Amino acid sequence: MERVWAARAGLGWAGANGLLTTPGYGSWVFLGVILTTLPLAPDVPLESRCGMCRLCMQSCPTRAIVAPGVIDARRCIAYHTVENRGDIPEEVQRQMGEWVFGCDICQEVCPWNARPVVTTERRFDPVNHDIEPGVVELSEDAFNARFAGSAIRRAKREGIRRNMGIVGRG
Ligand code: SF4
Numbered sequence: 001m002e003r004v005w006a007a008r009a010g011l012g013w014a015g016a017n018g019l020l021t022t023p024g025y026g027s028w029v030f031l032g033v034i035l036t037t038l039p040l041a042p043d044v045p046l047e048s049r050c051g052m053c054r055l056c057m058q059s060c061p062t063r064a065i066v067a068p069g070v071i072d073a074r075r076c077i078a079y080h081t082v083e084n085r086g087d088i089p090e091e092v093q094r095q096m097g098e099w100v101f102g103c104d105i106c107q108e109v110c111p112w113n114a115r116p117v118v119t120t121e122r123r124f125d126p127v128n129h130d131i132e133p134g135v136v137e138l139s140e141d142a143f144n145a146r147f148a149g150s151a152i153r154r155a156k157r158e159g160i161r162r163n164m165g166i167v168g169r170g
């Protein structure tokens with residue numbers, strides 16, 4: 001995983017929420033990799049700066065973070081709403097709230113994310129990929145066209161329809 005290499009490269013540390021957390025940007029970062037034969041002096045890996053904080057573990061609605069840095073995907077709303085192609089367990093469904101695609105609670109509560117830096121990179125600007133109620137009516141082709149270039153397509157049309165059905169009941 002990229003975050004392991006990022007931590008070894010001194011960019012940050014693996015937070016209790018399992019995400020690379022950086023001193024300057026928290027966990028709201030994209031990780032990229034460049035493979036090169038250039039001899040570069042490595043930075044020193046950072047020690048964890050989570051300290052006594054356990055906010056992410058305490059705030060997770062399904063208690064999916066079972067130990068610092070250990071996420072039980074079977075309980076994680078993000079896993080189920082994005083990756084799971086089957087049925088979502090009832091106990092997870094009950095905690096989904098309004099999360100139709102993913103869940104960022106364990107990032108939102110992190111003190112290292114309290115003052116997010118807004119990028120000036122225009123290619124990272126938000127695009128209109130809101131999931132409106134009418135999305136359930138879209139054909140497969142219309143869904144793929146609507147969300148072209150968006151990570152939302154990872155859940156596929158059927159996954160989003162399933163998730164909206166669960167959230168709509170809540
Ligand atoms: S993404 Fe949501 S459900 Fe998954 S570990 Fe984080 S807070 Fe818990």
Ligand code: SF4
Nearest residue numbers: 015016050053056110
């Ligand atoms: S919420 Fe606290 S424990 Fe969790 S990753 Fe952020 S600093 Fe670490």
